[in-house]
Amino acid sequence: MALLDTNLIRQDFPILGRTVRNGKKLVYLDNAATSQKPIVVLDAERNFYLNHNAAAHRGAHLLAEEATDAFEGARAIVADFISAQSSEIIFTKSATESINVVSYGFSNHLSKHDPFYIGAEHNIVVTQLEHHANLLPWQQLAKRSGAKLSWLGITADAQIDISNIDSVINDKTKIVAITHQSNVSGAITQLEPIVKRAREVGAMILLDACQSVPHMPVDVNKLNVDFLTYSGHKAVGPTGVGVLWGRSELLEKMEPMITGGSMIDSATIESATWAKAPKKFEAGVPNMAQAVGLGAALNYLTKIGMEKIHQHEELLTERALKGLQDISGVEIIGSKSSLNRGSAISFTLEGVHPHDVGQVLDDYGIAVRTGHHCAWPLMQELKLNATTRASFYLYNTPEEVDIFLDGVREVKKFFKV
Amino acid sequence: MSLESLYQEIILDHYKRPKNKVLQDKYSVEVHHNNPSCGDEITLRVQVENQIVTQLSWDGVGCSISQASSSVMSELAQGIPVEKALELEVSFLELMQGKGQVEADEEELEDAVAFSGVARYPARVKCALLGWMALKDALLRAGGSK
Numbered sequence: 064m065a066l067l068d069t070n071l072i073r074q075d076f077p078i079l080g081r082t083v084r085n086g087k088k089l090v091y092l093d094n095a096a097t098s099q100k101p102i103v104v105l106d107a108e109r110n111f112y113l114n115h116n117a118a119a120h121r122g123a124h125l126l127a128e129e130a131t132d133a134f135e136g137a138r139a140i141v142a143d144f145i146s147a148q149s150s151e152i153i154f155t156k157s158a159t160e161s162i163n164v165v166s167y168g169f170s171n172h173l174s175k176h177d178p179f180y181i182g183a184e185h186n187i188v189v190t191q192l193e194h195h196a197n198l199l200p201w202q203q204l205a206k207r208s209g210a211k212l213s214w215l216g217i218t219a220d221a222q223i224d225i226s227n228i229d230s231v232i233n234d235k236t237k238i239v240a241i242t243h244q245s246n247v248s249g250a251i252t253q254l255e256p257i258v259k260r261a262r263e264v265g266a267m268i269l270l271d272a273c274q275s276v277p278h279m280p281v282d283v284n285k286l287n288v289d290f291l292t293y294s295g296h297k298a299v300g301p302t303g304v305g306v307l308w309g310r311s312e313l314l315e316k317m318e319p320m321i322t323g324g325s326m327i328d329s330a331t332i333e334s335a336t337w338a339k340a341p342k343k344f345e346a347g348v349p350n351m352a353q354a355v356g357l358g359a360a361l362n363y364l365t366k367i368g369m370e371k372i373h374q375h376e377e378l379l380t381e382r383a384l385k386g387l388q389d390i391s392g393v394e395i396i397g398s399k400s401s402l403n404r405g406s407a408i409s410f411t412l413e414g415v416h417p418h419d420v421g422q423v424l425d426d427y428g429i430a431v432r433t434g435h436h437c438a439w440p441l442m443q444e445l446k447l448n449a450t451t452r453a454s455f456y457l458y459n460t461p462e463e464v465d466i467f468l469d470g471v472r473e474v475k476k477f478f479k480v
Numbered sequence: 481m482s483l484e485s486l487y488q489e490i491i492l493d494h495y496k497r498p499k500n501k502v503l504q505d506k507y508s509v510e511v512h513h514n515n516p517s518c519g520d521e522i523t524l525r526v527q528v529e530n531q532i533v534t535q536l537s538w539d540g541v542g543c544s545i546s547q548a549s550s551s552v553m554s555e556l557a558q559g560i561p562v563e564k565a566l567e568l569e570v571s572f573l574e575l576m577q578g579k580g581q582v583e584a585d586e587e588e589l590e591d592a593v594a595f596s597g598v599a600r601y602p603a604r605v606k607c608a609l610l611g612w613m614a615l616k617d618a619l620l621r622a623g624g625s626k
Contacts, residue, residue, distance in 0.1 A: 085482065176544075211536045401488065418518060418543035419487075426483045448519040448541050476481065478492070 067375040068462045075363075075425030076458055077103035077449040087428030090463045095246050095274060095407040095454035096432050097296045106362070107302060111352045118348045120325055132162035134351045136339070140308055145280040145291065146360045151314060153344040154309040154354050158273045159196040159309035161292035162240070164344060165269055166200035167320035169237065171208040178267075178316055183209035188266070190215040190223045191444050192245045192252075195437040197271040200215040201240055212236065217256075217444060221248035221397035228260050236266040243281075243291075243299030244274035247436045247452070248474065249380070249407040251275065258287050267313070273297055274405055277364070278456070280375040289313055295353065299456075300360035305355035307344070314340035321346045364457075372457045376406040379455040379464050383408055387466040390480060393471065396450055409436070412471065414480035417449040421472040426450075429467055482491050485597040486604070487544065494591075501547075502599040509622040513614040517605055520546045524614040528595045528622040531562050538611065544596070545604050550611030552591045562619050568592075571605035578607045 076099045083089045091099060103248050111133055117126035119134040135149070141197040142149045155161045173180040179188075186426050187201045187210050214232050216224040223241065232239055239261045244251045245314040254270075261268045269290040277292075277298035282375040283291055284357035290313075309317070319326060320336060323346035328336040364372065381401040387393045392413035398404050432452040435442045437441055442448065453467055507525035514521040519540030527535035536551055536558045552577055553572075557565040575582050580600040584593040600607045 209493070416543035416547075418520075418545070418604070422486065422601070422604070423483060434517065439519075448521070477487070 064374045064380060065371075066461065067371060067380055067388055067457055069458055070354045070369070072458050074090050075103065077102065078410070079458055081314070083428045083430075084240065084426055084478055087426075089217045090427075090466050091460065092453040092455060092467055093430045093432050094456040094459075095297070095405075095436075095452065097302070098277065098299045098456055099358075099458070100299055100301065101363050103153065104300060104356045104360045108352045108356040109444075111355045115351070119351050130351055133355050134349060137354040140358040141306075141354075144281075145308060147288040147308050148311065150340060151308055151311050153314075153350055154306055155305040155311070156303055156350060157305040158271065158292045158294040159305070162197055162269065162271065163200045164307055164320045165178050165238075165290050165317070166204045168206065168258065168317035169204055170318065171210075173318075177183075178313065179318065181210050181237045182349070183211075184235060185214045186211040186233070187234050187243075188215065188232050188236050188239040189212050191217045191239050191440050192221070192223055192242055192248070192250065193240070193438065194242065194246050194273070195439070196273075197240050197269075198244060201238075211235075214440075215241075217441065220263045220399075221441070221445070222250045223246065223252055223257070225256050226252075228256060231428070232257070232260045232264060232266060234264045236261070236264055236375045237418070238267045238269060240269040241271065243276075244270070244276050244278070244405045244407075245397070245438075245441075246407055247409050247438050247441055247450070249274075249409075249454075250397055251403045251405055253403070254286060254288075262287070266418075273383070274407065278369075278376055280369040283308055288369065295357040295480045296362065298357070298360055299363060300357035301353040304350050304357050304399070306357075311340065313324040314344070315346075319343050319346065323347050326462050330365040367457060375457060375458075376455050377401045379459055379461065380404060380408065382461055382464045383453065383455070383467065386464065387471070390468070390471055390475070392475065396445065396447075407452055408454065409450040409452045410479070411447065411450055412474060415474055418449040419478065420451045420471070420474050423468070423477050424470045427466070427470045427473060429470045430466075482597075482600070486601060488594040488597065490552075490591055490594040491548040492574060494551040495544035498533055498551040500537050501539060501551065501554075503539050504535055504536060506535055507537070508620045511614050511618045511621065513610060513617065514612055515542070515546070515604070517577070518542070519611055520607065522546070522550055522610055522614050524550075524611065524618050526615070526618045526622055528562060528619070532558050533557055533560060533562060533619070536615075538614075540611075541609065542610065543604075543607055545598060545607035546610045549592075549595055549608040550614075552594070553611045553615055554591060556590060557615055566616065566619055569612050569619075572612050573609065575599060576608055 522540035
């Protein structure tokens with residue numbers, strides 16, 4: 064296992080060279096919220112607007128052709144990145160939208176033979192570890208359809224508890240929506256038993272991969288799930304573009320959430336029929352420049368190597384976990400080992416509220432997240448109102464981990480705890 | 481250093497030893513407010529008699545700024561006419577939204593001027609306002625009760 068050459072990588076991210084409060088060097092450790100962008104991504108967007116901008120899939124002119132090529136080229140890169148087919152990749156504006164698209168694909172108004180029919184006799188399974196983005200759409204679906212919302216709990220180290228999996232995921236389960244990696248505890252979900260159980264009962268599986276796809280190799284063929292979602296901006300890509308991957312046989316049968324231009328096969332004043340996926344799910348002129356930017360982002364990550372990025376983060380995480388445990392009063396949420404764990408480290412500091420921790424760290428130029436991380440059910444289960452979270456990415460260095468650890472010690476000094 | 485201007489001693493004192501932070505049984509109105517973006521919460525009880533805030537008690541969880549501000553508020557707004565308490569709230573709100581450009585009236589706001597530094601940290605303004613927003617809500621609801 065080795066660290067990446069961060070000297071080289073950091074040159075690609077000009078923002079990392081800026082100073083923040085009190086002229087301090089920026090130490091950006093809020094990567095689980097959003098990542099910084101390399102110049103190649105900015106250039107790709109700019110180049111699209113400068114040279115090829117037109118409405119993709121529309122128009123009889125050269126620019127429209129070039130815009131279509133750029134947009135579809137990005138789709139191919141996105142597909143390759145997770146070993147999927149281009150026709151299975153849907154561009155959305157965010158992972159949140161992606162999950163909503165799937166939740167709205169289900170309905171109690173469909174024929175009972177439709178795979179997306181859901182009614183009061185069914186249940187939807189989530190987990191206590193979910194981000195609100197992978198919880199609220201399912202709460203809403205349960206309300207609309209009358210289906211029951213069930214969930215898997217968490218273990219002492221904030222992993223998904225599968226001890227009662229056979230009763231929670233049962234023959235009434237329509238879909239299991241789970242996170243691949245917690246944005247709070249960093250826990251990487253051990254999918255095999257959950258997938259196995261879902262398959263036994265014929266339930267679909269949606270994987271929220273926002274915290275995994277940007278940080279480690281992901282191959283949808285190996286995961287054996289039905290839907291996977293992630294957002295571009297957490298993977299050094301632009302904001303405003305999310306990805307939904309779905310199995311083609313399911314996308315073929317799923318109803319679109321958003322209807323409108325360029326998603327039809329035919330239309331009359333009274334009705335319409337849908338185009339094939341992915342177009343069926345991409346009504347309106349798409350976010351072409353952002354998709355192109357995401358393509359450039361994923362190429363950038365691929366060039367560095369996802370396995371190497373994962374190992375780099377593991378080393379940083381190990382250093383941070385070890386260092387934090389040496390500071391009295393620090394309580395780490397979740398596993399204290401870097402094994403099966405992403406780089407998001409949430410912790411509390413006795414006697415100091417996370418907001419105040421974050422404020423002092425900010426004074427040292429260290430950017431972290433504080434609060435409930437859009438995971439209230441998890442916080443309620445942990446009996447916490449908030450935590451401080453540091454999260455690393457490919458451009459972070461061991462020196463930055465040390466600055467962060469020093470910062471936490473400064474917090475203690477400042478608040479005299 | 482700017483941290484000291486944000487976390488003045490008075491704030492840290494109120495955080496460690498908050499005033500009136502025991503909910504009293506006697507009250508005309510109880511309100512519960514929270515900051516959904518950070519999870520901070522306050523329950524505030526006010527007793528209003530003859531348009532005077534005769535008792536004010538609260539409980540809550542949150543950062544030093546939100547807890548200290550609620551504590552200071554609970555001292556300032558107690559034993560004064562409802563109308564005066566609402567005026568205080570307006571002055572404090574102006575101070576907080578002033579981006580550090582508004583001069584605090586120490587005579588009027590007393591200990592609450594210690595929060596002047598918060599106005600320079602836009603992300604923390606909502607923390608300082610949590611208790612005061614609860615106060616405003618409670619007093620408006622209590623309005624008219626004699």
